[in-house]
Amino acid sequence: MWNSEPTHRQQHHHQHQHNGNSTSGGPPAKQLGMTSAISLAEPRAEDLQRTDELRGSLEPYNVFESQDELNHRMEILAKLNTLVKQWVKEISVSKNMPESAAEKLGGKIYTFGSYRLGVHHKGADIDALCVAPRNIERTDYFQSFFEVLKKQPEVTECRSVEEAFVPVIKMNFDGIEIDLLFARLSLKEIPDDFDLRDDNLLRNLDHRSVRSLNGCRVTDEILALVPNIENFRLALRTIKLWAKTRHILKFFGLFRRCDLGHAGGQDLPAVSECCSCHIGAQVFLGILALEVAQPSAAQAPRQRQSEISSLGSASQCLGSVSSDAHHNACVPPTEFHI
Incomplete structure (x- = not known):
């Protein structure tokens, strides 16, 4: 587990989830996580183009290693x-x-x-x-x-x-x-x-x-729960860069470091939920406009399981970024300007 590639067990899990999401005459679509996916539709040509443009826009910021x-x-x-x-x-x-x-x-x-x-x-x-x-x-x-x-x-x-x-x-x-x-x-x-x-x-x-x-x-x-890892990575890289350039990264409960004993910079259930669809570029835009009545979670809590930070209600934040005692961050809807 030194590298950033999913294990064989996780790859098998993703394949199983992907097969369960078929919408063409097969069994009912399997729900990924605790809430249903935003969309199970395949990406359109313009969606793929926007995803490529988003990936290209990250290049000047040194977010990718050789x-x-x-x-x-x-x-x-x-x-x-x-x-x-x-x-x-x-x-x-x-x-x-x-x-x-x-x-x-x-x-x-x-x-x-x-x-x-x-x-x-x-x-x-x-x-x-x-x-x-x-x-x-x-x-x-x-x-x-x-x-x-x-x-x-x-x-x-x-x-x-x-x-x-x-x-x-x-x-x-x-x-x-x-x-x-x-x-x-x-x-x-x-x-x-x-x-x-x-x-x-x-x-x-x-x-x-x-x-x-x-x-x-x-x-x-998280790697086991996310069905489309590449979309997840692109969305998470984008959000981290956006938060960093807005000087709010340190205040995001979403990216709280494990040095403090919390779930850490890797916990982003909202992204994992959005990545149950195939569209890459729209994941980020969808999260910023997301309003949820209840905090979202990638998986139901179970005994002895480490808690995963949740994305709180955007409508309650009134334009500010804050977090509660359980480190549930509130992210206001906004536009993406690096």
Whole structure:
């Protein structure tokens, strides 16, 4: 889960959803999310043209990275993943575990936030999570692994914030800023294909590990719910750029960072709902004019599931952007001017 591409499980989920949305003589259209789609109609020629124009209008703002820059990020995350596996093995051996058993423990780097969603811009940081088995303590991470990172020639500005609400190690790894969280699972081993969306893994975990897992779990949940990922990415990139240039990004509950322990920059159920249709450019315009009597959600709440921020009623905002105690942002209807 280093890159921003959906997993095989998510791709299968999207294909299943797409097949269920057939409107030509097949079974009834499957409802995606808690509310029905704006439209199930195929895009018209002018819709596709406007989507291409919207994508082109984003190019001058450096919101897309080149393939070389994307590969560089992948190489950095691969190095981090190797460091984690080696560190878990060494710490386990130092605790008198046989080396043959320590080899099998694993450990893994997961990503979340804008990078995992595939909507990060040039030079953006990477939000990542180090997942370790139960024999690794949090103190091991913030002491021995912190020292391992400091010794790497590619790492600069390495610092730990252990007492934060969501404890994190911040660093610059070969030119890319990385915020690396830590979660210790109550499992003997961490396989490479382990899925963090399983609610059962939250049992018997400390609060800091649960908060650290939140970002990855919410990101993967959104990727699984959005039937058209490319439209979702284009809409989200556009909204983020619009909010940034309007100097309101920091006030958007929609983009509240996971450093604070909330769902984070990846939570945008309104976009995921609008992307159940095929039209790309109209998603953004539709959201800005959206009026909902009740907050929208991409999925019904379930026990032990991290909450996803909602888009509040635009009609109640009276031209201002605010958020309530539950971080539900109110976005006024407006026009798009970058």
